[in-house]
Amino acid sequence: MTIIDGKAVAADIKQQIAKEVEQIVNAGGKRPHLAAILVGHDGGSETYVNNKVKACEVCGFKSTLVRFENTVSEEELLNKVKELNNDDDVDGFIVQLPLPKHISEQKVIETIDYRKDVDGFHPINVGRLSIGLPCYISATPNGIMDLLSYYKIETSGKKCVVLGRSNIVGKPMATLMARKAYPGDCTVTICHSHTKNIKEECLQADIIIAALGQPEFLTADMVKEGAVIIDVGTTRVPCASRKSGFKLTGDVKFDEVAPKCSYISPVPGGVGPMTICSLMRNTLLAGKKEFYK
Secondary structure (H helix, E strand, C coil): CEECCHHHHHHHHHHHHHHHHHHHHHCCCCCCEEEEEEECCCHHHHHHHHHHHHHHHHHCCEEEEEEECCCCCHHHHHHHHHHHHCCCCCCEEEECCCCCCCCCHHHHHHHCCHHHECCCCCHHHHHHHHCCCCCCCCHHHHHHHHHHHHCCCCCCCCEEEEECCCCCCHHHHHHHHHCCCCCCCCEEEEECCCCCCHHHHHHCCCEEEECCCCCCCECHHHCCCCEEEEECCCEEEECCCCCCCEEEECCECHHHHHHHEEEECCCCCCHHHHHHHHHHHHHHHHHCCCCCC
């Protein structure tokens, strides 16, 4: 059983990005610039955005953080998105989700210029992904593909079960695993809250990607020997013994599932660092105008 080390892989990729940025700047090119909009003071969102700012420093990017209170109006937020769309110095930007309930997340996503949509959420990027055209791929699925590739995990002809059908992880993950490429070429099944016989589906899977947001949902009796398990879950579960008062818990019951696996990603330290790493890669592509002029 091999534990997938997302921290180490991400650190390696960020160093590669930093070298390329240095070459671009030394040749007289523009330093990539990532902006982030953060609304409110959600603890998880604060952590994610702070980690993204730190990653920008490591990669040699310029970064800008725009903050709003929870009371910001939808109109004001959309105006800031439009301002970033028109700012030639900003190569890519993200609006950290979730947003307050009085703001339409979909309207915000659709207002972002798809050429600067380094989160890969805009319908144009999602559509291009679905038909195999170059685009910004949603960061978490893209990071998982990097992990599979880094560890040379065989995927062609394998049965892959994706637990969860979100627009951010589940659906793009299934699309990527089914594509005619490596990693990919899998027979993919998406399971969700209304799937019947979900245990039986999982027991047939060579690869399981758990992205339900239900702590310790996947148990040992749902996993066959030698399976590859990728855990995307990051739920904050109360924990009195921790100084923070909580611990990050994945969708996989790690201690009992791990002994049955050929590869498994832990939480934390597995997929999480790769998500931020993929965002950095998308920002580099945006700075180079790799896909869209």
